[in-house]
Structure formats: structure tokens, C-alpha cells
Amino acid sequence: MAGIVHEGSCHCRAIGFRYHAAHDPGSWSVRACQCSFCRTHAAATTSDPQASLEFEAERPSLLNKYRFARRTADFLVCGQCGVYIGAMIQTARGRFGIINVHALSPIPAEVATPVAIEYGAESLEQRIARREQRWSPVIGTGI
Amino acid sequence: MLKTYTGSCHCGAVTFEADLDLSQSTYRCNCSICRRTRFWPAVANPDGFRLLTGEDLLTRYVFNSTKNHHYFCKTCGVRPFGVGNDTPIGKMYGVNIGCLHGVSEQELSGLRITYVDGMQDRLESPMHFSHL
Numbered sequence: 001m002a003g004i005v006h007e008g009s010c011h012c013r014a015i016g017f018r019y020h021a022a023h024d025p026g027s028w029s030v031r032a033c034q035c036s037f038c039r040t041h042a043a044a045t046t047s048d049p050q051a052s053l054e055f056e057a058e059r060p061s062l063l064n065k066y067r068f069a070r071r072t073a074d075f076l077v078c079g080q081c082g083v084y085i086g087a088m089i090q091t092a093r094g095r096f097g098i099i100n101v102h103a104l105s106p107i108p109a110e111v112a113t114p115v116a117i118e119y120g121a122e123s124l125e126q127r128i129a130r131r132e133q134r135w136s137p138v139i140g141t142g143i
Numbered sequence: 144m145l146k147t148y149t150g151s152c153h154c155g156a157v158t159f160e161a162d163l164d165l166s167q168s169t170y171r172c173n174c175s176i177c178r179r180t181r182f183w184p185a186v187a188n189p190d191g192f193r194l195l196t197g198e199d200l201l202t203r204y205v206f207n208s209t210k211n212h213h214y215f216c217k218t219c220g221v222r223p224f225g226v227g228n229d230t231p232i233g234k235m236y237g238v239n240i241g242c243l244h245g246v247s248e249q250e251l252s253g254l255r256i257t258y259v260d261g262m263q264d265r266l267e268s269p270m271h272f273s274h275l
Contacts, residue, residue, distance in 0.1 A: 011176050011206070040153045040221040040241050042181030066219050068154065075220075081204045082215030082222055083179045102179050113274075 008103040010083035014062040015055070015076060015143070017086055019099050019136070022050035026110035030101055034118045037068060037075060041084045044114035047098040053136040055088065055097065055143035063143060070124055073131070076143065088138055089131050096135035145191070150223060150242040152216040157197030157223050161187045161238045169240060169254050171275040174261030176206070176213055178275075180222060184237030185254075192224065192236040231266065 006025070009016030021028075028046045032038065038045070047053075055076065057063045065074035073089040088097040101111060119127065144164060151158045163185045170184050171177070197216065204213040210229045215222040225237045240251070258272035259265070 011179050012204070037153050037219070037221075040219075040239075042183065042241055044181075064217070064220060066154075068219070077220030079202070079217065081176070081206075082202065082213070082220045083176075084220055102181055107274075 006104055006108065008085060008099060008105055010078035010085055010103065011081040012078060012083075014059040014078050014080050015057045015085055016103070017056060017097075017099055018054040019104075020052045020054070020139075022048050024110065025108035026112070028101075028111060030112045030114045032114035032116045034116055035069075035120065037066075041100075042102075043084055044101045045086070045098040046101055046111075047096075047135040049134060049136065051136040052139045053086070053097045053099065054140035055086065055138065056140075057143050060143075070127065072124070072128060088143070089128070089135065091128055091132055093132050095138035096131050097138045098135050148238075148243045148245065149195075150238065150244055152197070152221040152223050152242060153219040154216060154221075156200045156218055157216045157221075158195040159223055159238075159242075160193045160195060161185075161224075161236070161243075162191035163187055163238060163243075165246070165250070165254060167255075168257040170237070170257050170259060171272070172259045172261040173269050173272065173275055176204075177261060182222065182225070182237070183240045183256075184225065185240055186232075187224075187236040187238050189234050189236060192238065 006019040030046050032044050062079040064077040064079045066077050073087045075087045077084050085103040086099040145162045147162050200217050201214045212226040223242045227235045258268045260269035
């Protein structure tokens, strides 16, 4: 249901998030990005520019911010249990993030099956612009 | 038939070789760690798994009964393998299929999958499994 806060975390709960959804989970865009990182983590991510997202680090020393390829975003991985919870980018327009749906607890039953998407042909500028437009604004100071 | 595959985590620090028979079933499980990580293993015997690099970059994560050891890369978080120490076939390695090199998309899409009810600590299929 719109306006609901969906919580998620890694397995050991050292890091997590609160996703302030703007829309019903059944209408979320759930994406299985085909990049090498998302495939090796088997991630399915979602975001909504009308939602907002708070990341939290219960144990900040366990937060691992992994960057690769163009190094534009932090991929948030737990240093204790290894679970990937989501990613965040900082641009001139602010901070924007996505969540890994598999880290939600519980995963809403209505969440759609992920759709495979390939972003490999994007330029750096297109990638940043897409994230600014489609990722969720990150609020709070948790991470 | 057993074939030797190589594989790695995402950042490449951890590399391995594994003797796998991908004509046999692979696994999906609904337990709390497999659910979060979408772990998709093929089974290797202990003598069919060889860690080539990155031993010092692996973190071992255990929980609950602590009999299963879940390894992941300290840098990129990817889990190339896990070790089951007390399974119906004894000690075994679960090798992450998503980390294997040289397996085509066509072959991946055709692999057989057995669903297990790790949430209830059972090897039987759970009632609901299409999301796994």
C-alpha cells in the first residue's frame, strides 16, 4: 500500500534500510540488472523517484561500500554476512538509491517477478542521468 | 559427467576450480541466507573443489546450527561457495553457478533445479517455490 515503510536488512542485521514507498508493491518496477555484479549477487532491485530511502548501519564498521567499473555508485555489502542490500549514488543533484528486494523482510507477496535489463550500452552521462531520474532520493544520515 | 570449471567472485580476488556435473540437479533454497543472497549452487565433492586464490580474502559466515559455512569475498561480497559439513551426502561444497566461467546462457537456462525447504530445515520441496 502506498505510504508504507518497508524495512530490509542483511542477514545478520548489521546494515539495513527503510524504504518509504510511494506506491503499492504490486506496481513496483523490479529489475534484474544483467551486469556482472548484479548477476553474481543474483540481485533484484527496485526504486521509485517518488519514494524515499533511508540506509542504516547498526554497526558502521561492517559496512562495505564496493565500487567497480565506472565507480559511480557505492554498492552496500555487509562485511559480516556478505549480503548486498542496495546501492547509492551521490551526484550534483543529491543522493539516490536502490534496494535489493531480496533483503526486504518480509518481501511483500505482490512484488513482481524481476525483469532482466541490460544497461551496458549507456554512456557515463546517461547512467548518472538515469539514476537521478529513476532511483529513489536518499534521506537521513544513516549511511 | 564431471567437468572441471573455473570461477571467481566479482572483483576477481577469489578464484577456484570445481569438478561439477551440470547434468545433475542444481539447488534453490528458501532459508534466511539463501533467500537474501539467491544462492544457486551445484554440488561438488570435497576433493572436487580447489580454491586457487583469495583464501585470506574470504570471510566465513555461520549462524543458527553453525554446521554450514558460508564464504564470501571481503571486497565485493559475492559468495563463490559454501560448505555443508553435515548433509545427507556428508561434507559437500555448494558452488555458486553464477560465479562459473564459460557456461553459456543457453546452458544456464536449461539447468535442472531442485527446491529445498531450508526454512523448515527440510530437504523436501517447500509448498511455494516459484519465487526462489
